[in-house]
Amino acid sequence: MGWDGAMDLPTLTEVRLPASRADLAALSSSVIPLGGGTWLFSEPQDHLTGLVDLTTLGWTPWEVRPDGGLSVAATCTMAQLVAIPARDDWCALPLFRQCAESLLQSFKIWNTATVGGNIATALAAGALIGLGGALDAELVIWTPDGGERRQRVADFVLAQRVTTARPGEVIRSIEFAPEALAATTAFRRIALSPLGRAGTVLAARRDRDGSFVLCVTGGTTRPEVIRFPDLPAPAELAAAIGAIGTWFTDPHGAADWREGVSALLAEEIRQELAQQEGSTPCGSR
Ligand SMILES: Cc1cc2nc3c(=O)[nH]c(=O)nc-3n(C[C@H](O)[C@H](O)[C@H](O)COP(=O)(O)OP(=O)(O)OC[C@H]3O[C@@H](n4cnc5c(N)ncnc54)[C@H](O)[C@@H]3O)c2cc1C
Known part of the structure; x- marks a missing residue:
């Protein structure tokens, strides 16, 4: 979807294309992260003046961790998530597709909606919130002071459309431990x-x-x-x-x-x- 949809959000004055973490300093309560835009561009966002498109940071969609766990970038799309190849020690992998497909979606959303955006949107039917909850996945959240905090997905989502995220925070990745994947x-x-x-x-x-x-x-x-x-x-x-x-x-x-x-x-x-x-x-x- 890219940020073409931003033209439908008339209060926006800027869409930033960050090249590094330093460029995320622009984030605030009115300048927020843009993932795939499938939710952001679907309804009025009159409180917003800007978006910061995380997809230009070029994060690798997913990586095997040194301990045999899995690190999924927040910008990984639904399609990339379900294409992660099977491994003998990752018995839980079928649950990724089952949860992702619980969100009934068009081809366009499948290839555009991001893991981070799905969790941050915090819908009751958030497809990957159930996945993260069942597998005790942990979010790595970048904080505005240059640090990071970690929190389980199930603890991050407090209610419909309510999370523990504070202005300026960005979900960097969702981490799956090897024990849960087994x-x-x-x-x-x-x-x-x-x-x-x-x-x-x-x-x-x-x-x-x-x-x-x-x-x-x-x-x-x-x-x-x-x-x-x-x-x-x-x-x-x-x-x-x-x-x-x-x-x-x-x-x-x-x-x-x-x-x-x-x-x-x-x-x-x-x-x-x-x-x-x-x-x-x-x-x-
Ligand atoms: C009418 C409608 C109904 C929907 N119903 C469902 C449903 O039932 N279940 C479901 O799972 N999905 C549903 N969705 C799909 C929704 O588009 C997805 O949740 C999608 O995965 C959002 O991902 P995105 O990357 O497009 O997020 P975006 O639209 O880019 O962003 C959504 C929100 O997440 C924030 N965000 C994005 N990335 C990050 C990040 N890395 N760190 C911090 N904040 C971030 C944005 O600032 C924004 O607030 C629905 C969408 C629509 C339009």
Whole structure:
């Protein structure tokens, strides 16, 4: 999409094309980062006077970390993310595509929307928020003083369209630890209509040590992460879903329906992960 869409934002006086981190000093509450622009150019942004196009920084979309983990640049597109090749020790990779595809999108958005933009937008149905929540991914956030801070994706998103990001901060990357990438995963999504926005999205993993992590998004105002040291009993899992207090009602689903169907889907996930116990998965997707 580039920044051609900026012409539809009449309050803008500048679109900067940074060459280095020093050029990000222009960021403020009214001059904000531009990723793919798929959300920014979709509605009025009258509080803005400028954009700083992060894509001109030329960040490598993704890199294998020295510890065998994965570092994904904030400017990595959805298409680049799902094209990361399989590795025998990255059993969780299929979850990347499952989560990315939970966002129903055109070819144009698929090739333009960025990982950082998706997380920073903090929609309840934020496709990669569920991925980051389930895999305990950590954001590397550049701070305006030249430093950085780190925060889990699930802690970064506080509510719909609300994050812990302060003016001038930029998500640099999303980091996946090797232990989480080695996990077995399961995924469920449901919507009221075949091409409808998600009613609820559940992404889960089971680590090699048996521990279980489930992240619920889409039907809750913020990512809800449930943890057990081993696969829970059905009643334990149902109680954990029942303890979530952030279900909401909108045209894509009523709060009580979202809660009820999430309990059913969580149990399906529990059974799926139990069946995979002892198997030697991985390698392809
Ligand atoms: C009507 C509509 C409905 C949508 N519904 C959904 C949905 O249900 N689920 C979903 O996942 N997506 C949805 N989207 C898609 C949305 O476009 C995506 O979330 C997309 O991934 C945003 O990425 P982007 O790179 O285009 O972000 P941009 O539009 O460039 O930026 C979005 C926001 O993120 C900030 N930002 C971007 N990059 C960074 C960074 N590195 N650091 C800090 N802040 C940054 C921007 O300043 C801006 O506030 C919807 C879009 C539209 C128009």
